[in-house]
Amino acid sequence: MATKNNVAVVLLSGGLDSATVLAIAKNKGLACHTVCFDYGQRHIAEIEASAVISRKLKSKDHRLINIPLDAIGGSALTDLSIDIPKVATKGIPITYVPARNTIFLSFALAIAEVVKAGKIFIGINSIDYSGYPDCRPEFINAFQKMSNLATKEAIEGLDISIESPLINLSKSEIIKLGTSLGVDYSITVSCYSADKGGNACGNCDSCRFRQQGFKEAGISDPTLYIKS
Amino acid sequence: MATKNNVAVVLLSGGLDSATVLAIAKNKGLACHTVCFDYGQRHIAEIEASAVISRKLKSKDHRLINIPLDAIGGSALTDLSIDIPKVATKGIPITYVPARNTIFLSFALAIAEVVKAGKIFIGINSIDYSGYPDCRPEFINAFQKMSNLATKEAIEGLDISIESPLINLSKSEIIKLGTSLGVDYSITVSCYSADKGGNACGNCDSCRFRQQGFKEAGISDPTLYIKS
Numbered sequence: 377m378a379t380k381n382n383v384a385v386v387l388l389s390g391g392l393d394s395a396t397v398l399a400i401a402k403n404k405g406l407a408c409h410t411v412c413f414d415y416g417q418r419h420i421a422e423i424e425a426s427a428v429i430s431r432k433l434k435s436k437d438h439r440l441i442n443i444p445l446d447a448i449g450g451s452a453l454t455d456l457s458i459d460i461p462k463v464a465t466k467g468i469p470i471t472y473v474p475a476r477n478t479i480f481l482s483f484a485l486a487i488a489e490v491v492k493a494g495k496i497f498i499g500i501n502s503i504d505y506s507g508y509p510d511c512r513p514e515f516i517n518a519f520q521k522m523s524n525l526a527t528k529e530a531i532e533g534l535d536i537s538i539e540s541p542l543i544n545l546s547k548s549e550i551i552k553l554g555t556s557l558g559v560d561y562s563i564t565v566s567c568y569s570a571d572k573g574g575n576a577c578g579n580c581d582s583c584r585f586r587q588q589g590f591k592e593a594g595i596s597d598p599t600l601y602i603k604s
Numbered sequence: 605m606a607t608k609n610n611v612a613v614v615l616l617s618g619g620l621d622s623a624t625v626l627a628i629a630k631n632k633g634l635a636c637h638t639v640c641f642d643y644g645q646r647h648i649a650e651i652e653a654s655a656v657i658s659r660k661l662k663s664k665d666h667r668l669i670n671i672p673l674d675a676i677g678g679s680a681l682t683d684l685s686i687d688i689p690k691v692a693t694k695g696i697p698i699t700y701v702p703a704r705n706t707i708f709l710s711f712a713l714a715i716a717e718v719v720k721a722g723k724i725f726i727g728i729n730s731i732d733y734s735g736y737p738d739c740r741p742e743f744i745n746a747f748q749k750m751s752n753l754a755t756k757e758a759i760e761g762l763d764i765s766i767e768s769p770l771i772n773l774s775k776s777e778i779i780k781l782g783t784s785l786g787v788d789y790s791i792t793v794s795c796y797s798a799d800k801g802g803n804a805c806g807n808c809d810s811c812r813f814r815q816q817g818f819k820e821a822g823i824s825d826p827t828l829y830i831k832s
Contacts, residue, residue: 443671448714475714478754482710486676486703515753522746526706526738 383493384539385484386410386435390426391566392586393499393542396554398433400541401497403557409491411439413480415473416446421574422565429563441483445473477510481519481538488536489527501542501550516540547589555595562598575602611721612767613712614638614663618654619794620814621727621770624782626661628769629725631785636663637719641708643701644674649802650793657791669711673701705738709747709766716764717755729770729778744768775817783823790826803830 384401388394388410401408412426423440430438477500484496500511509515520538527536542550554561566586567576576583578601590597612629616622616638629636640654651668658666705728712724728739737743748766757764770778782789794814795804804811806829818825 439675441672441675444669445714447667447669448711448718473714474717474756475710475751475754478713478751479707479710482703482707483676485706486673486701489702490676509756510754512753515750518746518750518753522743522750523703523706525740525743525746526703528702528737 381494383407383436383491384409384495384497385488385491385493386497387480387484387499388412388426388430388435388438389499390422390424390429390564391499391582392547392554392561392564392589393501393550394426395429395433395499395559395561395564396550396557397497397499397541398429398435399554399557399559401495401539402433402435406495408433408435408497409437409439409487409493410435411441411484411487413483414440414442415476416444421570421572425563425565425574432560432563439487443479443483445476445479448474475510477508477515478519481523485523485527485536493536494534495537495539497539497541499542500540501545501547503544503546513540513543516543546592547585548592551589551593551595555593560598562600566599571602573600575600577602609722611635611664611719612637612723612725613716613719613721614725615708615712615727616640616654616658616663616666617727618650618652618657618792619727619810620775620782620789620792620817621729621778621794622654623657623661623787623789623792624778624785625725625727625769626657626663627782627785627787629723629767630661630663634723636661636725637665637667637715637721638663639667639669639712639715641711642668642670643704644672649798649800653791653793653802660788660791667715671707671711673704673707676702703738705736705743706747709751713751713755713764717757720757721764722762723765723767725767725769727770728768729773729775731772731774741768741771744771774820775813776820779817779821779823783821788826790828794827799830801828803828805830 382405384406386398386401386408388398398408410430412423414423427438488496502512516538524535565574566582568580568582569577576599610633612634614626614629614636616626626636638658640651642651655666716724730740744766752763793802794810796808796810797805804827815825
């Protein structure tokens with residue numbers, strides 16, 4: 377039977393980063409419980425990719441949790457009346473979803489308590505990213521301190537560690553690492569405006585970082601783009 | 605138009621504590637956006653009470669957010685296969701819901717960003733309570749530090765303050781304070797096993813704290829109990 381220290385909860389959006397993180401956790405010999413959120417985002421193809429990736433990497437189980445962030449609004453990712461920018465913008469972009477990673481990590485914490493996981497993996501990185509506040513190392517450190525006080529596990533002396541192995545890697549470093557671990561990036565979906573088949577737009581922030589990453593890594597980009 | 609500092613998000617479960625907190629916030633002249641969570645708990649009557657209390661105290665709006673904590677499990681409040689204890693138990697009781705307040709506050713943070721609220725009110729207290737880890741002042745302080753780093757508002761220099769005005773009050777002090785502010789406790793529901801009409805069991809932890817509170821406050825208990 378798995379002991380506490382080799383059980384992990386892995387946030388798995390279905391994108392390039394989280395797929396890499398799952399491969400890292402599996403490579404450490406951890407039994408992984410994956411979780412994906414349907415939060416009213418536009419990119420449904422990412423949700424389907426998440427389940428495929430979880431199965432392909434032999435996770436222990438996979439949860440799809442519905443959370444109505446679209447009822448809260450305030451982001452181009454959850455509000456269909458706000459357009460996704462097609463060019464880079466200054467400051468924190470409109471694709472920022474209020475408190476998204478705080479909410480995701482809170483659910484992961486609840487799952488970690490129930491499945492007795494000692495680790496939560498999240499694929500955030502603070503290098504090639506869109507400037508979201510909840511992708512920074514200082515945010516993760518503060519969430520760790522808070523979660524050490526939040527749970528029954530914590531009271532009983534068993535902390536749950538928040539692991540963000542990509543936090544200081546560039547997109548190209550992430551792609552090189554994942555490729556060395558055998559990640560099949562053709563089944564991951566990063567695009568904010570992907571079509572139902574998971575084909576990417578090639579224009580949004582997320583597509584731009586991904587394309588640049590493959591280029592810099594010198595690895596052929598397996599992404600399928602929408603034919604224009 | 606309301607300025608940032610007189611807008612608040614108030615977590616309103618429909619119980620005695622959160623109704624008192626809403627009255628405190630209203631008494632400060634704040635425009636209150638109330639939020640209640642349907643998290644698969646047994647006590648649906650509490651959810652209905654929340655909407656009634658919000659309307660009665662003239663809140664700006666009321667949100668009911670569905671979050672599937674029952675799919676995560678691990679608590680007698682969300683898992684029908686676990687019985688609610690009828691007598692006090694030692695340690696953290698089985699009614700503890702993994703990471704519940706962390707999740708609730710995370711959603712409140714998202715709403716606060718969207719409605720530009722400078723305050724989030726939560727009715728936790730650490731005196732007459734069931735020993736839940738996420739009802740302690742040190743948890744709230746850590747959540748505050750984390751949330752100061754989590755949001756776009758925070759990056760732009762506008763922190764959202766977490767207010768827990770009941771944290772050091774006993775149940776009888778809360779009841780006295782609420783009564784002085786005109787709270788009608790007959791419409792609040794605290795019981796973990798209330799029937800569909802909101803009648804309380806009189807036996808669970810929550811009922812016991814409430815009964816004792818009215819007794820110590822010397823205020824007649826308006827709670828309707830299930831006739832045995």
